[in-house]
Amino acid sequence: MIALHGFSRSNYYRLARAVLIEKGIDFDIVKAVPSSEPELLAHSPMGRVPFLTVGDVSISETWAIIDYAEQIQPEPALLPTEPLERAKTIELIRHLELNIELVARRCLAAAFFGGNASDELVESTRADLKRGMKAVSTLLAPTGPFLRGKTFSTADLYAHYTFILAPGICEKVMQFDLLADYPILRERLAAIAERPSIAAAEA
Numbered sequence: 001m002i003a004l005h006g007f008s009r010s011n012y013y014r015l016a017r018a019v020l021i022e023k024g025i026d027f028d029i030v031k032a033v034p035s036s037e038p039e040l041l042a043h044s045p046m047g048r049v050p051f052l053t054v055g056d057v058s059i060s061e062t063w064a065i066i067d068y069a070e071q072i073q074p075e076p077a078l079l080p081t082e083p084l085e086r087a088k089t090i091e092l093i094r095h096l097e098l099n100i101e102l103v104a105r106r107c108l109a110a111a112f113f114g115g116n117a118s119d120e121l122v123e124s125t126r127a128d129l130k131r132g133m134k135a136v137s138t139l140l141a142p143t144g145p146f147l148r149g150k151t152f153s154t155a156d157l158y159a160h161y162t163f164i165l166a167p168g169i170c171e172k173v174m175q176f177d178l179l180a181d182y183p184i185l186r187e188r189l190a191a192i193a194e195r196p197s198i199a200a201a202e203a
Contacts, residue, residue, distance in 0.1 A: 001028065001053075001055065002020075002027040002028070002052065002053070002054050003028040003029070003030050003052070004016060004017055004020060004027050004029055004030070004050055004052055005031075005032040005049055005050055005051050005052070006032055006049035006050035006051070007031055007032065007033050007049065010049055010050065011101075011161040011162075011164060011165050012049070012062045013049055013050040014161060014201045014202065015062055015157055015158065015161040015201075016050045016052070016062050016066065017050075017200075017201040018157050018160075018161075018195075018197045018198050018200070018201035019065070019069050019078065019154065019157060020069055021197040021200050021201060022076065022078060022157075023069050023070075023073040023076070024073065024076075025069060025072070025073050027052075032049050032051070033049065034047055034048050034049055035047050042058070043060065044058065046060070048060065048061075050062060052065045052068065066078070078152075078153055078154040078157075079153060079154055080148075080151065080153065085148070088148065089153050089154070089155045092136065092139040092140075092147060092148065092155045092158075093154060093155050093158045095132065095135050095136050096136060096155070096162045097158065097162070098132075099129075099131070099132030099135055100129065100132045100162050100163075100166050101161075101162040101165065101166060103125060103128045103132055104125070104165065104166035104169045104170065104178075105165075105169070106121060106125045107121065107122065107125055107169050107173040107174070108169060110173050111168065111172040112168075112169075112172070117173055122173060122174055125173075125174070126174050126176070129166070129170065129178060133178065133181070133182060136185070137182055137184075137185065140185065140188075144184075144187075144191070145188060145191050146188065146191075146192065147159055147185075147188055152192075152195070156192045157197075157198070159188075159192065160189060163178075163189055166178055
C-alpha cells in the first residue's frame with residue numbers, strides 16, 4: 001500500500017500529490033506536519049513533509065518520491081527519455097527549486113507568518129530572484145504550450161508550485177511582480193494551472 005503524508009498548505013506535498021495523480025497511481029492520503037518528533041523522524045530524517053510510505057518503507061524528499069513514481073509507473077512519462085532533453089528538463093527543475101523557490105522562502109516568514117526581514121535580506125533576495133528568473137527564462141522552449149515545448153513534464157508541475165508561492169512573497173515583502181518581465185512564462189503557467197491533476201491535487 002502506498003500513502004502520501006503531508007498537509008495541504010505545503011506546495012511540495014501538493015506537487016507530489018499531482019505527480020501521483022498524473023501517473024494514475026493509487027495512494028492513500030495521511031495528514032502529517034513537519035516535526036522533530038521521533039515518530040516523524042523515523043520516516044523523514046529532517047522532519048519534513050511530504051514523505052511516501054510503501055508498505056513499511058518510507059521515502060522522504062519530493063524529488064525521490066517523483067523518481068519512484070516514474071520508475072513504478074513509466075507511462076505517462078513525466079521526464080523525457082531522450083538523454084539531452086531529459087537533462088535539460090532536470091536542469092530547469094533545479095533552477096526553479098534552487099534559484100526561485102528556495103530563494104523566495106528566505107522571506108516566507110515575513111510574508112505570511114508575522115516575521116521580520118531586514119533590508120539587507122530583502123535586497124539580496126530580490127537580486128538573487130532576478131538572477132534566477134533570467135536563468136529560468138533561458139531554459140524555456142521557444143514555443144509551448146509547456147515550459148519545454150509540446151510535452152507536459154515534471155518541470156511544469158515544479159513551475160506551477162514554485163510560482164504559486166514565490167510571487168506572493170515578492171508582492172508582500174518586496175513589492176514587485178516576479179513575472180512582470182516574463183509574459184511568455186506567465187502565459188504558460190496559466191495554461192499549466194488548468195491541468196486536471198493540479199485541480200485534483202488542490203481539491
